[in-house]
Amino acid sequence: MPKTFKIVITGRVQGVGFRPHVFNLANTFQLNGTVSNNEEGVIIFITGDEDVVHSFYRLLTEHPPVASKIWEHHIAETKHKTFQGFSIVPSKKSGKLNLQLTPDFAICEDCKTEITDQTNRRYQYPFTTCVNCGPRWAITNTFPFERDHTNLVSFQMCPSCSKEYGDPKDRRFHSQTNTCPDCGIQLQLSKADGAIISAEYPIENVAKLIKEGNIVAIKNTSGYLLCSDANNADAVRSLRKRKNRPTKPFAILYPSLEILKSHLKTNTVEDETLASPESPIVILQKKDFKGELALSELAPGLNQLGVMLPYSGILHLLAKELEIPIVATSGNIHASPIISDEKIAHRELFNVADYFLDHNLKITNPQDDSVIKFSSRNKEKIIFRRSRGLAPNFDIKIKxxxxxxxxxxxxxxxxxxxxxxxxxxxxxxxxxxxxxxxxxxxxxxxxxxxxxxxxxxxxxxxxxxxxxxxxxxxxxxxxxxxxxxxxQHHKAHFASVLGEYQLFKKKSPILGVVWDGTGYGDDAQIWGGEFFSYQEGTMEHVGQFGYYDWLAGDKMAKEPRISFFSLANEKMQDEISAKFSKQEIAIYNHLKKKEVLKTSSVGRLFDAVASLLGICDYNTYEGEAAILLENQITDYKLSQCKSYCPEITNGIVPTKELFNNLYVDFKNGRPKEEIILNFIFSLAMIVIKMANQNKIKKIAMSGGVFQNTTLVDMLKELAGAEYELYFNRNLSPNDENISFGQLMYHQHIKN
Missing domain, CATH: 3.30.420.360 (Nucleotidyltransferase; domain 5)
Incomplete structure (x- = not known):
């Protein structure tokens, strides 16, 4: 006797081809019923023999669509219903949303093939998508995920697209983002002054303009990108000047992984990340670079490049036309958010871009590209920026x-x-x-x-x-x-790691190491080099770097030389005189005598070291001094490193003594790279010493300092099998994790 069952599947199950997948699977099993989206996920009513239904259910949940992530699934017998075949029914929202949102997906291989195939009707159509790829969160206004809840509601499908949409055998069966050249989104190329440039295939013109040295603002599927020829030093310098971005590195869009690998050495995990559905920028070492890029202009003073592959139809077609790497940096003025609206783009970027490539699809949720780096030795993943492809979901169970x-x-x-x-x-x-x-x-x-x-x-x-x-x-x-x-800021950082690894229920104590640039401490001082312990719901502050003067407020973070001044003693006056005028020295000495505000910041300690070594006295972007400092390192042997840190007493790291010991090596003419390695080794050893002093074997680390991949690698080598190390893995260690950490602290910490 056939029975009817209700199946509920929750998680990332909308906008990923789940309903078409269910439809085809149900027909394979010759089962009748319906499938729809609602405010909680995917709802299936299905009638058939019990053993057949359970076989269907098991196969569905064990092998769902590739882009989906099932959170929970339930099956239960319900009142018997008779269905004529199996059908996808319109979504009905009867309550408030309670489901994961759908992030944007990079263009899939099938769609790439179509838009470069001259015989295909979507040839050179840059907004080609299917159930497996394309923008989702960027163009969504509300859920459940249906076309009329996205900005594609303005584009009515033509007969050909409608036929695909209704064909169970087609890849675009029930694809909510389905369009084509006949019914879809239109491109428009114009000069900065607004004059329209007529072109059948505008992307060909854009490629030509970029090769001629122009800067083009391109409206991509998640916001504008400013693009120029990465081989053309003059064009890159011009973009820097116009965007007011003197030294911060630019992201480079490579046409293909094959061309990228002919220029740079990559490993398997980097390749997989670059080509993933998230398609982030990946920071790669440029050692033994074999290409012809304007390296000095793209990443001034750095031995690394941030690269990505084409993740949208627009970028894929442009890359095919160009066949060369280009700059593809966020379309904004320095320090402003990425722009997605055409009117704002033309107004704000008028003096930056020579040309604009716009389209008429509205972007509701503009996003920057995500940025990821892997440590050289241990391939530890560090997220530098969590955005397109990763936000706004976070896969964690929370009470x-x-x-x-x-x-x-x-x-x-x-x-x-x-x-x-x-x-x-x-x-x-x-x-x-x-x-x-x-x-x-x-x-x-x-x-x-x-x-x-x-x-x-x-x-x-x-x-x-x-x-x-x-x-x-x-x-x-x-x-x-x-x-x-x-x-408190640093307690939130610590809680973010505890939350990521769900360590709150661990019985044994955990050491929290939180190092960053600045945060308001419980004692109203500027913290940034903190140690905590956590055990069974209680978090305690157990140590920190010794205080030194916080001078000139926010200016200290912008001028590493001020951090050096704060930590300098009478032995370092020659170096101080070389960096400051007599008037400045008098002012800062006066501030030192009067200053009651102190800091324990490890971020500012990095600044001080960078200034002392003549690497950076002024930051033009956040963290520049620390990045340039690590940039000096080519390789290291842990056995040859030494620590500058004296004994740690009562949980206080002697910051000034550490800095003075480093200065002695500097005065003795030790190579910069050796001093930097010893400095980072000192920091790694401090973590181990603090763990030993507190008799703790589990160590959780967070804060912007832990974007330093050399420090992460050294810690992992020093820890070996004796210590368990935890770093932010799905969130950036920088302040992007503070919101999550606040929530975790509130949920789990008693004090």
Missing amino acids: KDKKILAMGGHLKSTLAFLPNNYLYISQYLGNLDHFDVFDRYIQTAEKFMELFEEHPEVVLVDKHPSYNSSRHGIELAKKLNSELYQI
């Missing part, structure tokens, strides 16, 4: 008592929202000092609340009283009558 909005930090801001059974972490938003970034940040918070039709019952903010994220959170909590909690 929810109340709806929570965590406001995050200030410089590398993100938001974390827990409105239902899932956690959502926004894409990287940026430095909230800048009005446009702060405005985007506020819009993102409002978007989350609107999308899920929920207001937070709890708002979490950083303890820093001047952070714009904290101020906005306080205002929001007051407006919504929500509970408000302040969470």
